[in-house]
Amino acid sequence: MDNKITFEEIFEQNERRIHFQIRKMNIRDPHNEYFQEGLVALWNAYETYQPDKGPMATYFNYTIRNRLIDRLRKENRYEENKKKAIHEELTIRFDGNHHSNQSKATIPLVQMDNFPIDNPDFWKQLKSQLTENQWKCVYYHIIEDMPYKEIAIMENTTVDAVKSWGQQVKQKLQNPQFHQKIHLEIPTKKQ
Known part of the structure; x- marks a missing residue:
């Protein structure tokens, strides 16, 4: 037994x-x-x-x-890999958006290296300074990685409207006074 x-x-x-x-x-x-x-x-x-x-x-x-x-x-x-992936995605999205000056040189709107993307306080501060639609664009397109078309369907609007919300956010992010409002310190380049 x-x-x-x-x-x-x-x-x-x-x-x-x-x-x-x-x-x-x-x-x-x-x-x-x-x-x-x-x-x-x-x-x-x-x-x-x-x-x-x-x-x-x-x-x-x-x-x-x-x-x-x-x-x-x-x-x-x-968790570390997830944070890196979010950071890389945001870097690609923002660094890929440029405006050009009259000499046809492109200037990045915002350098993502300086964004505290893994800081929840940063996102709360940013949200507080955006309209509801602008925040929807940031949240769904940048954070959730949804295409404009899906956001437009979800929000019952046009793709152009969603793109316009994103463009408004980009314009705000170019403004140094806006950086102060969201407590974002962007180091100036030495010339």
Whole structure:
């Protein structure tokens, strides 16, 4: 007869161990995603445990903790990549919009390197200085990456109207007084 303890018994005895590791690492887990991760780690530890290698409790703690750390690292990499992608997209969108002077040289409207795009206060300040339609254009076209046509359909207007909202925003962003209103510091180029 096999005297092996079932996983259900192991789970009942060690469920608090998972919660302990989550709390110890200060992880917010409103949807129990980390608990599920810890549960999978507990299962893996149960399946691979070798009694001659050390105490079961130590092995469970080690396996659960490392699995949670791996999950945290993965989510942090995802968030960093997401921020980089947003920054690159905004850089492309704004640096691609130029106006030309009489000598046919193009001058960028705004250098995106100076925009604090990952600062929520910046977006709130910008929103407070735009009309509702101008903010819709910024939000949907720049942040949500929606084409003008989709925005026009959603807002029950024309594509030209949506483009006009965007043009108004670009004109505001060219104005140094507007930069002061939104607390945006654009360093001047030394000549």
